[in-house]
Amino acid sequence: MxxxxxxxxxxxxxxxxxxxxxxxxxxxxxxNPKYSDPNDMVHTGxxxxxxxxxxxxxxxxxxxxxxxxxxxxxxxxxYVMALAGAHVITCDKNNVFVEYExxxxxxxxxxxxxxxxxKQNKGKFDFVFADASLKAADPKMIKKAFSGPIRFAxxxxxxxxxxxxxxxKMRDVCDKTRLNAVGEIAFLEEK
Numbered sequence: 674m675x676x677x678x679x680x681x682x683x684x685x686x687x688x689x690x691x692x693x694x695x696x697x698x699x700x701x702x703x704x705n706p707k708y709s710d711p712n713d714m715v716h717t718g719x720x721x722x723x724x725x726x727x728x729x730x731x732x733x734x735x736x737x738x739x740x741x742x743x744x745x746x747x748x749x750x751x752y753v754m755a756l757a758g759a760h761v762i763t764c765d766k767n768n769v770f771v772e773y774e775x776x777x778x779x780x781x782x783x784x785x786x787x788x789x790x791x792k793q794n795k796g797k798f799d800f801v802f803a804d805a806s807l808k809a810a811d812p813k814m815i816k817k818a819f820s821g822p823i824r825f826a827x828x829x830x831x832x833x834x835x836x837x838x839x840x841x842k843m844r845d846v847c848d849k850t851r852l853n854a855v856g857e858i859a860f861l862e863e864k
Contacts, residue, residue, distance in 0.1 A: 674775075676726045676753055684717050686771045687747030693769050719749040720804065720828055724856050731826070731860070732757035732800065741798040741818060743787040744805030744828070747771045748780060754802070755779035762798075764790045765805065787811050791818065804828040806835045812846040822863040823847050830859035 687693065688711040697708025706713040720728070732740065732754045740754050745765035754761050755776045763770075764783035773780075783790055788808045797820035804827070807815075816823065825843055830836030840852065840859050853860045 674756065676729045676756065677722050679752055679756055680719070680722045680725045680749055683747050683749045683752055683771055683773060684714060684719050686773070687719070687749075687769060688712075688714070688717060690769060690771070696767055696769060718746050720753075721857070724828065724858055725749060725753045727855050727858050728802065728826075729753050729757045732759050735800070735824065737799040737824070739796070739798050739800075739820070741796075741801045741815075743790075743801075743803045743807070743811075745770050745782060746804070748773065748782070750802065750804060750828075751780045751782075752776050754800075759800070762794075762796065788814075791815065794818070800824045800826070802826050802828075803836075803839050807839045807842050809842075812842045815843070816846050823850060823861065824863070825850075825861045826858055827861075828857055830854050830857055 693708055697703045702708050706716040707718050728750055737759050740759045740761045742751050742763035745763040748770050751761045751763040752773055760779055762781045764785050766786050768784045770782045788810050791814035798818050801815050827836040827839040836859055843861055849864050850861045851864055
């Protein structure tokens with residue numbers, strides 16, 4: 674299966690879920706196409722196919738085995754990293770995660786905020802991907818969660834979006850790192 678095919682499948686399943694429409698009502702966004710129109714693939718809330726390919730290539734080419742992800746949404750990026758060979762532990766406060774049978778055994782989903790997960794977790798990770806806004810306490814706990822060198826990435830890294838704020842928060846606790854931005858993804862790696 675290609676990254677594009679996987680992306681289309683996960684987004685299609687995610688957009689057709691009743692729990693997505695229920696979330697839109699709960700958040701007062703019932704008229705927003707992201708929540709209400711299963712045929713609208715432009716407004717999905719998921720990463721783009723191009724960014725999905727960037728993540729896939731990064732995980733595959735860096736021999737990453739265990740990933741921690743914040744901001745699951747449907748699970749598009751989690752499944753893409755699983756397709757690349759990693760086991761992905763992902764958490765999000767919005768329970769619209771898609772249980773995609775061909776890869777579900779390689780993805781562990783937790784319905785909780787990043788800080789809550791980090792406080793409870795004692796695991797070690799090769800790579801951390803944040804497609805959610807990090808909380809103030811998260812960067813120090815994330816730094817301690819790496820099994821080796823720091824390899825952190827964030828999504829929405831343009832025009833002052835959450836990715837810029839995430840990188841700035843991580844740089845406050847990770848001083849010996851270099852930044853590389855590709856598409857909407859910014860990578861912060863230990864030198």
